Amino acid sequence: MATKLGDWLNDRSGWRTIYGTVFLRKIPKINWAYTLGSATLFAMVIQIVTGILLTLYYVPDPQLAYASVTYITNELPFGWLIRGLHHWGASAMVLLVVLHMVRVIVYGAYKYPREFTWITGVALLLLTFAFGFTGYLLPWDQRAYWATTVGTEIAGAMPVIGQYALDFLRGGPQITASTLTRFYGVHVLVLPASLALLLVIHVTLVHQNGIADPDIDFKEANSEKKKLLPFFPNYVLDEVISWYIMLAALIILASIFPAGLEEPADALRTPPHAKPEWYFLFLYQELKLVPRIWGVFIPIIGAMVLLALPFIDRSPYHAPSRRPIATAIGLITVIIVIALSIWGWLS
Numbered sequence: 001m002a003t004k005l006g007d008w009l010n011d012r013s014g015w016r017t018i019y020g021t022v023f024l025r026k027i028p029k030i031n032w033a034y035t036l037g038s039a040t041l042f043a044m045v046i047q048i049v050t051g052i053l054l055t056l057y058y059v060p061d062p063q064l065a066y067a068s069v070t071y072i073t074n075e076l077p078f079g080w081l082i083r084g085l086h087h088w089g090a091s092a093m094v095l096l097v098v099l100h101m102v103r104v105i106v107y108g109a110y111k112y113p114r115e116f117t118w119i120t121g122v123a124l125l126l127l128t129f130a131f132g133f134t135g136y137l138l139p140w141d142q143r144a145y146w147a148t149t150v151g152t153e154i155a156g157a158m159p160v161i162g163q164y165a166l167d168f169l170r171g172g173p174q175i176t177a178s179t180l181t182r183f184y185g186v187h188v189l190v191l192p193a194s195l196a197l198l199l200v201i202h203v204t205l206v207h208q209n210g211i212a213d214p215d216i217d218f219k220e221a222n223s224e225k226k227k228l229l230p231f232f233p234n235y236v237l238d239e240v241i242s243w244y245i246m247l248a249a250l251i252i253l254a255s256i257f258p259a260g261l262e263e264p265a266d267a268l269r270t271p272p273h274a275k276p277e278w279y280f281l282f283l284y285q286e287l288k289l290v291p292r293i294w295g296v297f298i299p300i301i302g303a304m305v306l307l308a309l310p311f312i313d314r315s316p317y318h319a320p321s322r323r324p325i326a327t328a329i330g331l332i333t334v335i336i337v338i339a340l341s342i343w344g345w346l347s
Contacts, residue, residue: 031214038239038242039096039239040100054072057072058072060184073259083254086259097125105330107212117209118309126303134186137180145265147277148179152175154284157293157295174267214319215319278345281340282338285344285347286298
């Protein structure tokens with residue numbers, strides 16, 4: 001019976017061909033770092049599921065937003081867990097996508113024929129930061145309000161278009177009901193639609209171009225043929241294990257360190273230390289150290305360099321040991337970002 005049903009479905013959908021193409025394809029033997037991409041995807045799924053559940057009870061209105069978040073956290077059954085998973089999942093998603101990009105840089109996996117895959121990955125990285133930025137205001141408490149105030153002022157520091165950018169983000173000169181509605185709409189409609197489109201393109205390209213072999217340089221030098229393994233169950237098993245570990249970590253974090261909620265937003269009472277979320281601290285601290293015009297241009301130039309990286313690094317090698325200059329520049333950049341973030345957190 002099952003065989004006949006499978007044949008019937010296959011005649012109409014070709015699912016066996018799809019299954020064979022996706023799960024039975026051969027891949028090189030890889031290490032745990034290669035699960036970071038799928039872990040990021042799983043974190044994204046957690047954000048989508050918990051986000052949908054939160055939107056059922058959240059009200060994007062300054063008079064009701066804080067009360068709705070309070071209800072979700074304190075009265076809705078398991079609402080604290082859903083909100084905690086969404087809160088910590090956002091940080092996990094940012095951390096994982098950054099680590100995934102670092103892994104790609106270290107192994108030179110952005111080189112031919114994966115240039116366009118890299119470009120879509122950088123776009124997904126920027127979208128992830130946009131999700132964090134727009135979602136942070138939604139609780140409408142003091143921390144969210146003033147952190148968003150600081151974050152939007154960074155955009156306002158841009159020369160020529162700074163004031164226009166500030167007014168566009170806030171929907172006016174100040175953070176008001178219009179800002180909350182705008183951020184909510186972008187967070188739950190515009191960004192998810194953009195993410196879905198880019199994700200389909202990115203995953204398709206990864207499938208088409210295959211997984212970059214971390215030992216490709218040494219394989220070519222030794223003229224050895226490396227044994228290929230089927231995607232399922234070898235790689236899939238590693239991915240599932242990483243998913244369970246991440247889900248367990250998020251549940252523990254949400255239980256021990258639940259998503260907090262400060263007093264309701266008050267535009268007339270500025271807290272002593274208003275700071276953005278941790279993944280924007282490096283930018284926040286940088287703006288305090290250099291002139292504002294440079295503080296804005298440096299991250300823009302950095303994003304442009306990331307996008308153009310496959311065309312800048314023309315070395316034929318992939319291994320970090322064979323790309324000492326690129327490896328050193330990447331390591332120094334990571335150290336600077338971490339140092340600025342810690343400095344911004346402590347200041």
